[in-house]
Amino acid sequence: MDKDKIQSLLGEIVDPSSEKTLKETGGVRYIGIDDDEEKPSVNLIIGLGKDDDQTKAKIRRSIAKVIKIDLGFHGLKIDFELLKKQESILDDDRNIKYIAIASGKGGVGKSTVTANLAIALTRLGKRVGIIDADIYGSSIPTIMDVPVTMPKARDDEKIIPFNKMGVELISTEFFLKKDQPLMWRGPMLGKMLNHFFYDVGWQKDLEYILIDLPPGTGDVAMDIQKLIPECEMLIVTTPHESASHVAVKAGFAAKELKHNIIGVIENMSYLNHAGEQINVFGEGGGKIVADRLGTDVMQTIPIGQPTGENHSIYDMKEEIGVIYLGLANKLIKHYE
Numbered sequence: 035m036d037k038d039k040i041q042s043l044l045g046e047i048v049d050p051s052s053e054k055t056l057k058e059t060g061g062v063r064y065i066g067i068d069d070d071e072e073k074p075s076v077n078l079i080i081g082l083g084k085d086d087d088q089t090k091a092k093i094r095r096s097i098a099k100v101i102k103i104d105l106g107f108h109g110l111k112i113d114f115e116l117l118k119k120q121e122s123i124l125d126d127d128r129n130i131k132y133i134a135i136a137s138g139k140g141g142v143g144k145s146t147v148t149a150n151l152a153i154a155l156t157r158l159g160k161r162v163g164i165i166d167a168d169i170y171g172s173s174i175p176t177i178m179d180v181p182v183t184m185p186k187a188r189d190d191e192k193i194i195p196f197n198k199m200g201v202e203l204i205s206t207e208f209f210l211k212k213d214q215p216l217m218w219r220g221p222m223l224g225k226m227l228n229h230f231f232y233d234v235g236w237q238k239d240l241e242y243i244l245i246d247l248p249p250g251t252g253d254v255a256m257d258i259q260k261l262i263p264e265c266e267m268l269i270v271t272t273p274h275e276s277a278s279h280v281a282v283k284a285g286f287a288a289k290e291l292k293h294n295i296i297g298v299i300e301n302m303s304y305l306n307h308a309g310e311q312i313n314v315f316g317e318g319g320g321k322i323v324a325d326r327l328g329t330d331v332m333q334t335i336p337i338g339q340p341t342g343e344n345h346s347i348y349d350m351k352e353e354i355g356v357i358y359l360g361l362a363n364k365l366i367k368h369y370e
């Protein structure tokens with residue numbers, strides 16, 4: 035009699051405390067077989083959702099039927115243990131660095147920065163995940179060329195994030211109905227963020243999670259504050275005053291919630307043309323935001339289209355790809 039057979043038979047037994055099979059809960063913790071010729075017996079450690087006497091008696095009966103009657107063992111010893119509380123990436127010992135990318139104004143390149151920064155960190159050997167929390171205008175799946183479909187789930191029911199170029203990705207868009215009215219989206223986000231932290235099977239040893247926030251100062255920042263108070267912020271703006279003005283507001287909202295602002299990223303800063311830098315969208319926006327928020331311009335990023343196959347992700351050999359590697363390096367240093 036081999037352990038696999040016992041494992042699979044016990045796996046079908048339902049844990050009455052969770053109504054899930056032992057296979058689903060991972061409740062069969064140990065199987066030991068004593069092959070004594072006259073009195074073969076089995077030793078088990080079974081993990082349960084609750085370990086009250088009633089639950090134990092019920093499951094003991096089901097297990098005894100399989101081991102003694104169906105499989106013919108003489109002896110059976112069961113030790114019970116309480117299954118550990120559900121693991122979450124919010125557990126302290128995971129020590130993940132959370133970085134929310136905020137902007138104030140839409141269209142300044144927040145999602146492009148999030149995706150490229152995540153990929154740059156991966157290129158530097160870090161393990162990175164993205165949470166696309168931009169419920170009103172999610173674009174990370176498009177940028178990273180991932181289909182907007184419901185992700186699959188593992189045997190233990192954890193949602194499997196998409197993996198693109200080594201970056202794990204989960205988006206609110208995968209779980210929202212396409213034509214859902216915008217006003218319903220905000221209140222749903224808090225619940226969804228909870229899911230992302232507790233029910234997604236992120237890779238072990240994940241080091242960074244970047245969160246693409248919706249534009250504005252909104253209530254999403256408050257949800258983030260409740261769940262991950264240690265989350266730090268990057269503020270994206272363009273050099274134009276209309277963008278920097280709103281970015282300052284977003285920054286103040288973040289500060290009010292006691293989030294540390296790591297720095298400002300000025301995107302679409304200038305255009306390289308014929309050996310000159312042309313300030314297409316004006317200049318100084320990044321510095322204004324940084325000064326008002328008491329932080330620094332961490333990076334300026336010029337205007338430019340990626341030359342590779344993906345129209346939003348820069349190759350690490352192109353100028354902007356190199357700039358993103360530099361930004362990723364600064365971020366790593368920030369946490370050292």
Ligand SMILES: Nc1ncnc2c1ncn2[C@@H]1O[C@H](COP(=O)(O)OP(=O)(O)OP(=O)(O)O)[C@@H](O)[C@H]1O
Binds near residue numbers: 137147173335
């Ligand atoms: N440095 C850049 N040079 C040229 N185009 C850029 C640059 N950064 C972003 N873009 C382009 O600008 C557009 C807006 O970028 P993106 O979608 O990242 O902005 P966003 O702030 O996330 O916008 P939204 O508010 O819609 O979420 C995209 O078409 C993107 O490809």
Ligand SMILES: [Mg+2]
Binds near residue numbers: 144146168171172173
């Ligand atoms: Mg966006």
